[in-house]
Amino acid sequence: MSFSDVLATIGGLTVAFYLLKLSWTCCCGLREYFLSKLWQVNLRRYGQWAVVTGATSGIGKAYACELARRGLNVALVSRSAKKLQEVAREIEKQYGRKTRTIQVDFTEGHSIYPAIAEQLQGLEIGILVNNVGMVYSDCFTYFLDVPDAGQKITQLIYCNILSVPQMTRLILPGMVERKTGLIINISSEAGIRPQPLLSLYCATKIFVTYFSQCLHAEYKSMGITVQCVAPFIVSTKMTNMKVNSFVKSAPEFAHDALNTVGHSNYTSGCLSHALQDMALAILLPDWIRMSSFLIIKLANQAKRIKSERRVCKENLKIKLK
Numbered sequence: 001m002s003f004s005d006v007l008a009t010i011g012g013l014t015v016a017f018y019l020l021k022l023s024w025t026c027c028c029g030l031r032e033y034f035l036s037k038l039w040q041v042n043l044r045r046y047g048q049w050a051v052v053t054g055a056t057s058g059i060g061k062a063y064a065c066e067l068a069r070r071g072l073n074v075a076l077v078s079r080s081a082k083k084l085q086e087v088a089r090e091i092e093k094q095y096g097r098k099t100r101t102i103q104v105d106f107t108e109g110h111s112i113y114p115a116i117a118e119q120l121q122g123l124e125i126g127i128l129v130n131n132v133g134m135v136y137s138d139c140f141t142y143f144l145d146v147p148d149a150g151q152k153i154t155q156l157i158y159c160n161i162l163s164v165p166q167m168t169r170l171i172l173p174g175m176v177e178r179k180t181g182l183i184i185n186i187s188s189e190a191g192i193r194p195q196p197l198l199s200l201y202c203a204t205k206i207f208v209t210y211f212s213q214c215l216h217a218e219y220k221s222m223g224i225t226v227q228c229v230a231p232f233i234v235s236t237k238m239t240n241m242k243v244n245s246f247v248k249s250a251p252e253f254a255h256d257a258l259n260t261v262g263h264s265n266y267t268s269g270c271l272s273h274a275l276q277d278m279a280l281a282i283l284l285p286d287w288i289r290m291s292s293f294l295i296i297k298l299a300n301q302a303k304r305i306k307s308e309r310r311v312c313k314e315n316l317k318i319k320l321k
């Protein structure tokens with residue numbers, strides 16, 4: 001065999017490998033986002049109750065409503081008593097399901113979990129949605145510029161990280177005993193493709209991703225499914241963005257994402273986000289993506305300074321008149 005034959009064989013095998021990989025990805029995508037619409041898992045089979053953290057707005061509220069629509073009673077865990085009552089009333093009225101509300105602030109750390117356990121006692125919990133999450137600032141920020149950083153770091157870790165294994169620890173034993181259960185952990189695209197200026201948030205989300213994947217491997221033989229959902233942008237209080245072809249509404253997102261249960265244990269949640277994920281992976285190497293966040297930040301800063309200067313100048317002109 002000549003050298004050129006060896007090169008041609010290696011080339012052929014490489015192309016075949018990538019074609020096979022692409023076909024496999026397409027088949028998985030077809031099942032996850034198309035077949036799942038026709039062939040939905042009956043979520044009632046996991047148990048009568050679902051528990052949703054961060055359930056008073058955005059993705060959490062949307063999951064709570066969608067689970068109630070699909071026949072489950074819902075325990076809502078969040079920090080504002082008034083909002084909890086509103087969502088509970090909405091679910092009871094609209095879907096005729098039972099609700100239970102548990103008011104806690106996840107930024108308080110370990111001390112809140114015994115009270116949550118007490119309030120969940122006696123419920124046959126089939127589904128846990130670990131959704132609660134926060135960012136430390138309403139815009140992209142250099143780590144050292146995070147306002148009140150000392151406190152924010154701890155709060156973010158308590159809320160985004162600690163809540164996930166602690167809630168799991170409370171609910172998983174009952175699932176294992178009944179040999180069935182579904183745990184949905186809301187991670188983020190930022191958990192697999194890190195974004196500068198959101199450093200701590202991204203780090204908390206990769207924790208959720210890895211924890212979910214390992215837990216699924218540990219408990220699947222015991223009848224437990226652990227699904228990790230990694231959305232792109234959903235229109236919520238956190239993102240403050242309007243719905244468009246890239247940005248999903250929370251109810252639509254929760255509806256599509258719940259369809260993927262039983263079809264995928266790691267999902268972007270909906271077709272539009274899966275396509276964005278694929279496009280990013282193929283078109284934007286990490287180093288371009290990472291530096292583009294910094295460039296956008298600098299451009300925004302320059303724009304802000306320019307507009308502040310303009311306002312100052314106009315104020316000065318008015319005063320001089």
Ligand SMILES: NC(=O)c1ccc[n+]([C@@H]2O[C@H](COP(=O)([O-])OP(=O)(O)OC[C@H]3O[C@@H](n4cnc5c(N)ncnc54)[C@H](OP(=O)(O)O)[C@@H]3O)[C@@H](O)[C@H]2O)c1
Pocket residue numbers: 053054055056057058059060061077078079080083104105106107131132133134159186187188189230231232233234235236237238239
């Ligand atoms: N939106 C997106 O584009 C996006 C993308 C990827 C991943 N995610 C993830 O999806 C999850 C939900 O995000 P979202 O956009 O729906 O957020 P959101 O609209 O801000 O809602 C967050 C929910 O969590 C509650 N919450 C916040 N901090 C809490 C605390 N310390 N203790 C108890 N409850 C608390 C909020 O209660 P209040 O109503 O009282 O504030 C609210 O119900 C998060 O884990 C986020 O990281 C979101």
